[in-house]
Amino acid sequence: MPFRPRYTGLIDKYRDRLPVHDDTRIISLGEGNTPLIRLNNISRQLDKEVDIYVKYEGLNPTGSFKDRGMTMAITKAIDANSKAVICASTGNTSASAAAYSARAGIIPFVLIPDGKIALGKLAQAMMHGAVVIQIQGNFDDGMRLVKEVAEQAPITIVNSINPYRLQGQKTAAFEIIEELGKAPDYHCLPLGNAGNISAYWMGYNEYFQTGIVNQRPKMCAYQASGAAPFLRGHPVENPETVATAIRIGNPQSWDKAWAAQKESGGWFDEFDDQDILAAQKLLAEKEGIFCEPASAISIAGVMRDVKSGKIPEGSVVTCTLTGHGLKDPDTAIQQCTVQPIKIKAELAEVKNAILQNMG
Numbered sequence: 001m002p003f004r005p006r007y008t009g010l011i012d013k014y015r016d017r018l019p020v021h022d023d024t025r026i027i028s029l030g031e032g033n034t035p036l037i038r039l040n041n042i043s044r045q046l047d048k049e050v051d052i053y054v055k056y057e058g059l060n061p062t063g064s065f066k067d068r069g070m071t072m073a074i075t076k077a078i079d080a081n082s083k084a085v086i087c088a089s090t091g092n093t094s095a096s097a098a099a100y101s102a103r104a105g106i107i108p109f110v111l112i113p114d115g116k117i118a119l120g121k122l123a124q125a126m127m128h129g130a131v132v133i134q135i136q137g138n139f140d141d142g143m144r145l146v147k148e149v150a151e152q153a154p155i156t157i158v159n160s161i162n163p164y165r166l167q168g169q170k171t172a173a174f175e176i177i178e179e180l181g182k183a184p185d186y187h188c189l190p191l192g193n194a195g196n197i198s199a200y201w202m203g204y205n206e207y208f209q210t211g212i213v214n215q216r217p218k219m220c221a222y223q224a225s226g227a228a229p230f231l232r233g234h235p236v237e238n239p240e241t242v243a244t245a246i247r248i249g250n251p252q253s254w255d256k257a258w259a260a261q262k263e264s265g266g267w268f269d270e271f272d273d274q275d276i277l278a279a280q281k282l283l284a285e286k287e288g289i290f291c292e293p294a295s296a297i298s299i300a301g302v303m304r305d306v307k308s309g310k311i312p313e314g315s316v317v318t319c320t321l322t323g324h325g326l327k328d329p330d331t332a333i334q335q336c337t338v339q340p341i342k343i344k345a346e347l348a349e350v351k352n353a354i355l356q357n358m359g
């Protein structure tokens, strides 16, 4: 038969590996099932025999991997009769919480840092009808306030300290294993609040422990130098980076992230903003894949580690591209040195513009 059942989201697909019942009302926007794209041109440029794949999480319904966790968190909030949810966010969590809350018919309160949020993410939260509270402080301040308020008000936290978030997010590791037919040798990803590395490690472990695969990847996670508590060994006071999604100084899943790194035999490393933006541009130009700055740090990481030999030839590497490039158009346009060509609406001028740019 030439038909397949409609894809209805990751809870339906991985129902037996997630904490839901047969009669649970599932809140889904068809998240998950994102493409695993093999890099061709960048791999060739590295001049080493390494297979690099990107898990393009920017293609989730609200444009980031947060949707994997949010479908679970909102589904469980509804299950528990919650009427409102709250999160602190650098942007993507608020966009996702807003969308899934709209779907579920509950009120999302989102605390965002004043002025340090990418425009696309703010637009999403506002369009979906979230109560957007801009605080004079950063993500870490927001996180502290959210924890305090949830102790005093009947409201569910949907940050990644909510255990259901990680349950949903672990499914990305399942999908990677199913597509590769095995676990990768290395998995590279950005490191912010540290929920995602913890979730991937949980997912890889689950398939390893149930005997579906016989190996687990080394987990390699990267931070922006201005917001690198894992590299400093302690929280940092005023995190700064152009990669606003990982502008976090006091990560909530501190112990879990360390455990993932140590148990897997992986490592943490850091990149400055210039390197992050260069990786973002390279991926867009050479492979046709547009991710946001924070996501690109995994590309910077894999390139450095392959070049240095830390990731040896013959390896299979996966990188999580956590969010879509369209989330942050300002940062993207600012780093494009070539401006649009402006001409009169005449054939001769179009022809001229083409001739001068044929390469």
Ligand SMILES: *Cc1c(COP(=O)(O)O)cnc(C)c1O
Binding pocket: 064, 065, 066, 092, 093, 160, 190, 191, 192, 193, 194, 195, 196, 197, 245, 246, 292, 294, 295, 322, 323, 324
């Ligand atoms: C949330 C987010 C991160 C960081 O993930 P953590 O789970 O907080 O470590 C990285 N990139 C993007 C685009 C994000 O939205």
